[in-house]
Amino acid sequence: MTSSSAASVICTVDVVLLTLQQGELHVALLRRERAPFAGVLALPGGYIHAQEDADAHASAARVLRDKAALQSPYLEQLATFSGPARDPRGWSVAVAYFALVPHGLLSGAPLVTLAPVAQLPPLPFDHGAMVEAAVARVRSKSQYSSLPVHLCAEPFTLPQLQAVYEAVLGEPLNKVSFRRKMDELELLEPLPGELQTGGAHRPAQLYRVRPPYRRCLSLSPRGL
Amino acid sequence: MTSSSAASVICTVDVVLLTLQQGELHVALLRRERAPFAGVLALPGGYIHAQEDADAHASAARVLRDKAALQSPYLEQLATFSGPARDPRGWSVAVAYFALVPHGLLSGAPLVTLAPVAQLPPLPFDHGAMVEAAVARVRSKSQYSSLPVHLCAEPFTLPQLQAVYEAVLGEPLNKVSFRRKMDELELLEPLPGELQTGGAHRPAQLYRVRPPYRRCLSLSPRGL
DNA sequence: GAAATAGTGTCTATAAGACAGTATTTT
DNA sequence: AAAATACTGTCTTATAGACACTATTTC
Numbered sequence: 001m002t003s004s005s006a007a008s009v010i011c012t013v014d015v016v017l018l019t020l021q022q023g024e025l026h027v028a029l030l031r032r033e034r035a036p037f038a039g040v041l042a043l044p045g046g047y048i049h050a051q052e053d054a055d056a057h058a059s060a061a062r063v064l065r066d067k068a069a070l071q072s073p074y075l076e077q078l079a080t081f082s083g084p085a086r087d088p089r090g091w092s093v094a095v096a097y098f099a100l101v102p103h104g105l106l107s108g109a110p111l112v113t114l115a116p117v118a119q120l121p122p123l124p125f126d127h128g129a130m131v132e133a134a135v136a137r138v139r140s141k142s143q144y145s146s147l148p149v150h151l152c153a154e155p156f157t158l159p160q161l162q163a164v165y166e167a168v169l170g171e172p173l174n175k176v177s178f179r180r181k182m183d184e185l186e187l188l189e190p191l192p193g194e195l196q197t198g199g200a201h202r203p204a205q206l207y208r209v210r211p212p213y214r215r216c217l218s219l220s221p222r223g224l
Numbered sequence: 225m226t227s228s229s230a231a232s233v234i235c236t237v238d239v240v241l242l243t244l245q246q247g248e249l250h251v252a253l254l255r256r257e258r259a260p261f262a263g264v265l266a267l268p269g270g271y272i273h274a275q276e277d278a279d280a281h282a283s284a285a286r287v288l289r290d291k292a293a294l295q296s297p298y299l300e301q302l303a304t305f306s307g308p309a310r311d312p313r314g315w316s317v318a319v320a321y322f323a324l325v326p327h328g329l330l331s332g333a334p335l336v337t338l339a340p341v342a343q344l345p346p347l348p349f350d351h352g353a354m355v356e357a358a359v360a361r362v363r364s365k366s367q368y369s370s371l372p373v374h375l376c377a378e379p380f381t382l383p384q385l386q387a388v389y390e391a392v393l394g395e396p397l398n399k400v401s402f403r404r405k406m407d408e409l410e411l412l413e414p415l416p417g418e419l420q421t422g423g424a425h426r427p428a429q430l431y432r433v434r435p436p437y438r439r440c441l442s443l444s445p446r447g448l
Numbered sequence: 449g450a451a452a453t454a455g456t457g458t459c460t461a462t463a464a465g466a467c468a469g470t471a472t473t474t475t
Numbered sequence: 476a477a478a479a480t481a482c483t484g485t486c487t488t489a490t491a492g493a494c495a496c497t498a499t500t501t502c
Contacts, residue, residue, distance in 0.1 A: 158481085158482090159480080176484095179483090199480085200479055201479040201480035202479080202480060
């Protein structure tokens, strides 16, 4: 019994990049430039570059930078998918990440196609399973954390943020409870200015995420 | 720019095998047989065998079977650790899993050393970080799921199971609330027999996990 | 019956949700 | 002033925890 098998494993990263469009979660897809599945819509991904990447997280960040022109969106490891059949090139390990961005930040990547996660097109490899896992993870963590703020462009109002939570969770939330929770999380700080353009009603207070929570999450002990 | 780097990545699995000993979480360690770190206590792990393993989960199960004589303990993917420095052999990807077993099942593996997770010895690679991540994950999921039942040999009593939860979570639980929650989870079924040997007091009802939850978790919407 | 732990009934405290009110804008 | 939405006060309901009581065993 030798260990010669190790070198034959293909190592890649894939990114499930999610955003909200018209109140629905969408995933970013790109046409593949190379075989296998050249020309087919798939998740952004690529080989780990051992020469330049500090770790797989850096590989995923590089993929997002190169293929979607995104500098530093929220990026978290999702799970690792592996096996002999998921990639026609052979036994492979794909470290999957998910990223969240406000919809507006995608304007720098005109080649990106957004597909609603509720009606995914057929995807190569096991990218369909990756998207499903990412959506389940995001929905789950949104029940008790500040994760959805990363889908919201700053500054934002509390009604806007509540709408984002409701879109991700797929259910309406109690306004009083939502605001109580946001208060307890100590996640946001108000900006002296207000939102006015909206229309014929009282303007809403604008908020931004407090610096300590810009790159980590705020957790609520009992959910919401 | 070529993709030649992919083949140079080392692919391994490591398993954080946890059990309860005297009310404290312990991790199973083994002396390494080979370089690097030959003779040093480390997590059970090894190369992915592309010829025989159906995926990385199967690799981890094989490692547990070969090195700890465990047939099918609870086994869940934890996270993937990667980078150029974690393994002296070069840029590596280690898919880490965690496993839970009742303490009694470890008797078949006399070479296993149990170390309390609260006072870990120095560990090679990034195995220390893996153990910390596994303990954090287990503590977190134990707050709202049936995960700790996998640390408990069947059949067991409710006071025994509560003690396991308390050991994992590190805090006492309310007896009435605990039993209410266990009832709501519909996780357990009583056995006609009872526990008696214990001692000078009323015997406790024995339970086992209901079949649908033997390999998956039961989740409580609001924790506990 | 004393001691010990199992199991339960019930009250209290806390958290979540419903509802309705006030506030501030545009037309 | 009417309409629209932001925000808040307060009551009701649901859940979690405290406490005490009963139950069943050994010595």
